Amino acid sequence: MAAPESGDGNNGAARMVTLISSDNTRFEVEAAAASLSQTLQLTILDGGGGGGDGIPLPNVDSATLSKVLEYCIKHAPAAANGGAPNATAVDRAELERFDNEFVNIDQSVLYSLIMAAHNLEIEGLQSLVAKKVADMIKGKSPMEIRRTLGFPDPTPEEQAEMNAHMLEYGWAYE
Amino acid sequence: MGTCSRAEIMRWCLAIHPKGLCCLVFRVLPKLLDLPRSLLKKFQKDEHLHEHEQEMESGTELGNLPELSQDILMAIFATLEIPDLLRASSVCSSWHSAYTSLASLWQYNKNQTPCLLYTSESAGDNVACLYNLAEQRVYKLTLPDPPIRSRYIIGSSNGWLATVSEACEVHLVNPITGQQINLPSVITIEQVKPIHDNSCSTDMYEYSWRTGTEEPYTPSIFSANVLQDRLFYKAFMFSNTSTGSYFVVLIHNRFGQPHLHGSVMISGLGCHHTLAIWTASIWMHYSEEYPPLKANHAYFTDDSELWLGGYKNNRCDIGVFNMDSNSREELVSPRLWSNWPTPIWITPNLTNM
Secondary structure, eight states, X not given: OOOOOOOOSXXXXXXXXXXXXXXXXXXXXXXXXXXXXXXXXXXXXXXXXXTTTOEEOTTXXXXXXXXXXXXXXXXXXXXXXXXXXXXXXXXXHHHHHHHHHHTOXXXXXXXXXXXXXXHTTOHHHHHHHHHHHHHHHTTOOHHHHHHHXXXXXXXXXXXXXXXXXXXXXXXGGO | OHHHHHHHHHHHHTOSSGGGHHHHHHHHHHHHHTSOHHHHXXXXXXHHHHHHHXXXXXXXXXOOOOOOOHHHHHHHHTTSOHHHHHHHHTSOHHHHHHHHHHHTSGGGGGGOOOEEEEOOGGGOTTEEEEEETTTTEEEEEEOOSSOGGGSEEEEEETTEEEEEOTTOOEEEEOTTTOOEEEOOOGGGSTTEEEEOOTTOSSXXXXXXXXXXXXXXXXXXXXXXXXXXXXXXXXXXXXXXXXXXXXXXXEEEOGGGSOOOOEEEEEEETTEEEEEEESSXXXXXXOTTTOTTSOTTEEEEEEOOHHHHTTXXXXXXXXXXXXXXXXXXXXXXXXXXXXXXXXXXXXXXXXXOO
């Protein structure tokens, strides 16, 4: 069985793959970028996603997928260098700046991204969004966290459960 | 309970968005068929709940929090310092179960920023204060008896303190969880023999100065609280992650041995420094691992027993040493701690033994 083109861009045009969002929008993207997704990597290595086929992603809507791909395209070159051990400080600073700006988004978009990053298994994006949520939690009381993240007000039963948990490590709530 | 089971099930159904959940049920049904019938029922029930929740929340301007799976919650929680993690654990039952799973994992403490553990007269005899470098704030933890302010603190490893009480009992205590473990009695040490004397109300011990090869002095008679001061020097704890077992190494009989100096390799930003330090406990900072700490700085405390032993009011040296400018900085000003028991660095850990 012939191996598909590696698509690393060294022999002419980079190999492209097509991803199809849940609302049927087609995204054409370099295989190297899409391969940041562990979930897609095997399919792409097997030659999938090329030509008219496209890989359907029934769990990701087009708004989320375009955001995910923005991340992948930006991070693909560094990932291709094996996590960029040779990257200059400037490159690293640029990626960091990009990341900070990237997660400066509405909470609903952030939540969709969390789920997409997890399901597509994009490691860097998973930690980036996890860190963003962690930053939103830091220094806050349980009630403040609930308000920040848009939880509904707790029912009396939930409130009683929260109080019981808070008693367990009372010092952390002073 | 409903929230928790829903979150677990979400892992299987790979839902991206609550809205998409309905159609996804059909996609993941084959997967679910392998699961027990009860779970399938639960799923149906929770699915119904979810729709209800959506209706209720549809007026809010904030993004609605989807039910994050336990895996995702654990990934988020793993980046938190323990006080933040504990507060997050009380948010709802699903978050609490993610916290419980995370706490049960041995590796959890790897991302914790070290804290300075100290006591102070005003906080109370049983209270250990934890100065959290990441948050630059103090937490006050009440520890089990005997009072922490009456104990010697002889070591700190893996989030556990090793202490010696006035009755010369050695304890391991985890200040975060409050769990305390008694180590074997002091008389199990070869050089220590109990003296049974009914006329004396306190426990007395005969202490031999014998080392491996010689006995430089005649044995001494010590009461427990004198032995507390004289016997122990340091304790270290090691763990075997594969078996979950722990080892505690005690260094004692220090006056019979050549005096120990610590030597520590400190790395930072590509250059290496070796510091000879005088019986101090020091915390080294590798720049990438603990962002709240400053790179190329050594965080130190002072437990020189020649300076502090028997002189509990002597000022102990605590601060941050900047290796770039070769200068010393204060950790926090004004000083928060009593000089004794000597403050010590500790990396908080939620593990119980």
